[in-house]
Amino acid sequence: MKSPLRIFLPLCLLTVASLAPCVTAAEKNSAPTARDQARLIAAVTAADDERCAATKAGDRARLAASYSDDLHYAHSSGKIDNKASQLEGVLNGTHVYENFDYQDRTFIPAGPGIVLMKGRVLVHMKNKTSGEKTMNDINYLSVWREENGKWRFLAWQACKNASPAAPTK
């Protein structure tokens, strides 16, 4: 007689195989590893690089893709924009953004799907009509949110630093 174990053991293995994905999927939601963290920060860094590039290029489609529909954008001037008015300001405002020179850009994963970005940036702008160049030295706090698998720019508050930034390096 063939041992019943020949049936029993394969069935055990089959059950393990069918349940294993449930267990690993549930575990994925807990405790992110250092590698997950590095991947997360790389993804948000790329999203911010794209935002800066789209701003410099004045590219409406790319900016619209980068901004969350719920964008709250508070300028260092006190002006507060939503997504529509911020797009309008970047595309048809008095200045073009020529460069974003980050002195500090730190990403802080704050919870599921939310990463804070904070630091200091020198924003170089040029007046569209006079060609006059200006630079704002600002501290900023901002929020990135993962929306349908894509990191989008949700909130921004900038504040001018009183004195010009000391030359770096």
Added chain:
Amino acid sequence: MALPRVAGLQECFPGRADKIIRVLTGGTRAHPPDLIPLLMKFSLRPLLPLLASAFTFALIAPLATAAEKSSAPAPDFANEGERLRAALAAADDERLAATKAGDQARLEAILSNDLHYAHSSGKVDSKASLIKALTARTSVYESFHYQERKFTLIGAGLATMTGRLLVKVGPAGKPNELDLSILAIWREENGKWRFLAWQSCKMPVPAVAPTKN
């Protein structure tokens, strides 16, 4: 041992084969080993697929539920929004009261250990340096008046606070009045809302005539 026919079982579950066989056969310790193949053949064989699945599931189920428990359930914002906003407003009122009082214990409780606090002056504080300045009374906050304070739930256990705030702050007895645009982030930590990040910015001109108090 005494069970040559189930050698495979003993290899897979060393030391537990006897117990497994007893469970499978529904038998007691008293069953002589010779009876096992017989019982398998006549009574249990049709049930083997079911038994195998149930047995394995019983082993795995505790792992699965433990793993699921550790992942936070997504809150139902539609129903919970009002309750959460009220809790956030209460937490922020407590933060302002503790700041005015320069009360170390209350500040320790309401400020996240990961606090990033960027003043409109450009100064950036951590939790430790902010509490030090407030308790040493090097900066005294005399009053806070929100012109606008809006809480927005942005994810599980996370909310932004945006708006505009009139603050009287300075060395004791010599306060400056500041009109600030603000962005702050609150995070729920162990069931309690804590203040995680802040960036304020002075508005170019006073928004309103100086208030009476």
